[in-house]
Amino acid sequence: MQQHPAFIIEGATVVFADRLAPACVHVEDGRITAIDGARDGAFVIDGRGQMLAPAFVDIHGDAFERQIMPRPGTMLPVAPALLETDRQLAANGIATAYHALTLSWEPGLRSVENGRAIVAGLEQLAPRLTVDNRVQLRWETFCFEAIDLIRDALAGPRLPSIAFNDHTSMLLLDPAVRMQERPFEFDPAYPALEPENPVFADKMAERGKRAKIPAADMVALTRSVWERRSEVQAAIDTVAALGRAADAPMLSHDDSQIETRDFYRGHGARISEFPMNRRVAEAARAAGDFIVFGAPNATRGGSHLASIGAADMIREGLCDILASDYYYPAMLLGLARLLADGVAPLHALWPLVSANPARASGLADRGVVEVGRRADLVLVEWPDGGVPSVRRTFVEGREAYRAVPAGH
Incomplete structure (x- = not known):
């Protein structure tokens, strides 16, 4: 040093x-x-x-995506985007950042190819960066081609975290079922929308725009991915074993059922990131897991997805960590809103954005x-x-x- x-x-x-x-x-x-x-x-x-x-420890932030793709479908070079992101982090008091790097089967912004470029870019730029930039390998569990990148990243100089993310099942969820109450992803009776349904085609339009492919191609790609659903549990076993061997912090994302939280805890993921209802948060607390909510949720006074409010969870002892999520300034602004609303004194709130995420991430220093x-x-x-x-x-x-x- x-x-x-x-x-x-x-x-x-x-x-x-x-x-x-x-x-x-x-x-x-x-x-x-x-x-x-x-x-x-x-x-x-x-x-x-x-x-x-x-200084803040941000366990999950994906605002960096806006530097790489400032408009839908408009991609910019990785290196200047990461340099700009680093400066935004420092300006917002974030000294340690885990970039929520989605590794998906989708082309474009969240592709494995782009993920590899970002991991490599952070390593190459490390001497020029001002804060401790790390990655959260936000792995889409249907993305089998990401496993080699996960293995490589875990062997890198800055240990990443792994977040188990299943937006594929969420994407195919029958709209009659609330997202916050969707069943466990491996439930044999999971209420999936048939890819041939016209509603499904409508849902693909925005996805296709982000991936820079026609909606019809997005429909076909999603259908082919869904057909491999039976292979997902084995892939999760593989990635979880890699994470445990590296002693990487592991999270599960958007848990909607206690069964989901139990499943990922059993694989070594002791952090519940953005649980979508109170009963899951209560189950995570009873098991001694860390619980993460979004700092923008606290800043706005509620979730943008109509899920549970961070302030209520903090009052009830069901939130340990606030993450920047999609807006870096929310780390400080969320504390200000919570303090103004009388949720807790400032010294009791500050660990939500510093000591607790550091401890959950294994950063004892x-x-x-x-x-x-x-x-x-x-x-x-x-x-x-x-x-x-x-x-x-x-x-x-x-x-x-x-x-x-x-x-x-």
Whole structure:
């Protein structure tokens, strides 16, 4: 690790695990070395009037897709898209990001080919990036051709996570059944819409646009994929075994049944990402799983899919982690909304975006302001009654972002 000069952040209100309190935080060689210690010639950063907190750990964010495909069907080169995404992360106080990289049988943005380009791009750009960019291998379980990429990524320098994702069964769900209540995907009586149904063709139009293929071709492709449904469980066994061998954090996505959560827990996935109803969240809590909801859900005061609200889940002890999902600023804005709504005090809310996702991801070196931890820190300007904004982000003691207001 490159050595950086020692510095002290003075005068800020610090978000500790159990309180907010004024304190001076001393940083040296990328670590927090003292709280309220001597200056010892260290460079001083004035934090007066600001809040100093652990930088965010984003366990699931797919806003990077908008840099790669800013308009439907319009793809841009991977390298500049990743550089721009990295800067957005730093500007929003996110020091560790797991990019939710969907690996699907669909062509285009979410194809295995594009996924491989992104994994390779992040590795090649690593010396130029400002934050810890990782990937969440958001694997579409019908995508058999992604298994080699998953194996390769698990052997890379930054251990990814694996999210088991079945949007294929969701895509074929009979519209008479609410998405939030869809049966376990391997239920023999799963209420699938027949691919010959005209409703199915209508559903394919938007998918085809994203994949840059005609709707009729999308219908044919989806039909051929669905015909391999009997092979999916064996593929899940293979990927889960790879994840366990690498000690990778594993998640299941959009659980709608307790049976679904039990199935993926049995394969080693101890994180329930965006459970779609309360009973699944309660079952995950009873089993000791981590539970993730979207920070945009908290920011907006409810889910954009009419699923359960993050604020209610936090109040009931059924949410451990908030993820940026599709909007990086929501990590901070979600906390602000929860605080304003009286859900909990700020020091009790902050672990949702720092300590808890770090712990769930096996990153024991970050997520809290404590001596010995990585100096992943964020300085926030938070005026009374105003919108908070990130002023500085530090990643392992290195300044990754700084914004100086016009009046300063």
